[in-house]
Amino acid sequence: EKTPSVGFLLVKLFSSKIRTRAFLGMCQNLRVINAVRNIEIGIPLTYQQYKRLTTEVLIDRLVNRHHHLLAIRICEYLRIKPDRVLVHWACAKIAAAEQETDAALAQIIMEKLESFPHISFAEISRTAFNERRAKLATMLLEQLAR
Numbered sequence: 001e002k003t004p005s006v007g008f009l010l011v012k013l014f015s016s017k018i019r020t021r022a023f024l025g026m027c028q029n030l031r032v033i034n035a036v037r038n039i040e041i042g043i044p045l046t047y048q049q050y051k052r053l054t055t056e057v058l059i060d061r062l063v064n065r066h067h068h069l070l071a072i073r074i075c076e077y078l079r080i081k082p083d084r085v086l087v088h089w090a091c092a093k094i095a096a097a098e099q100e101t102d103a104a105l106a107q108i109i110m111e112k113l114e115s116f117p118h119i120s121f122a123e124i125s126r127t128a129f130n131e132r133r134a135k136l137a138t139m140l141l142e143q144l145a146r
Helices: 006-013 017-036 047-053 055-064 068-077 083-096 102-113 122-130 134-145
Strands: none
Touching (some): 017 047, 017 068, 047 055, 055 068, 068 083, 102 134
């Protein structure tokens, strides 16, 4: 005999859809807060601070700390487009990859971003050009034309 999960019992306690949505929203908020409070991330955030800060600002802070994977996962979890996170990741990858060849780096970036066809490669290409990687910038601009 299976015992019902605590979450299911709590949802059953809320008879109206409004209360259920509020409960599920709070669970989402708590999952996000707990994820950023992780010792590896190190953002000690309270619920009130999170609400005042907004999700977008929190994602920007994660991106600026180079926690791109967590930022993308939060975006997916909350159904937010991860475009700016992915563009920042690609720009950071270009800036940090001094030993990578242009072709290899272009391949890595294009593979990662191929499932996001709406992302513009213009800013990524500009970063490559500013990093004195004109060939990489050209490869990325060719991707933009497609």
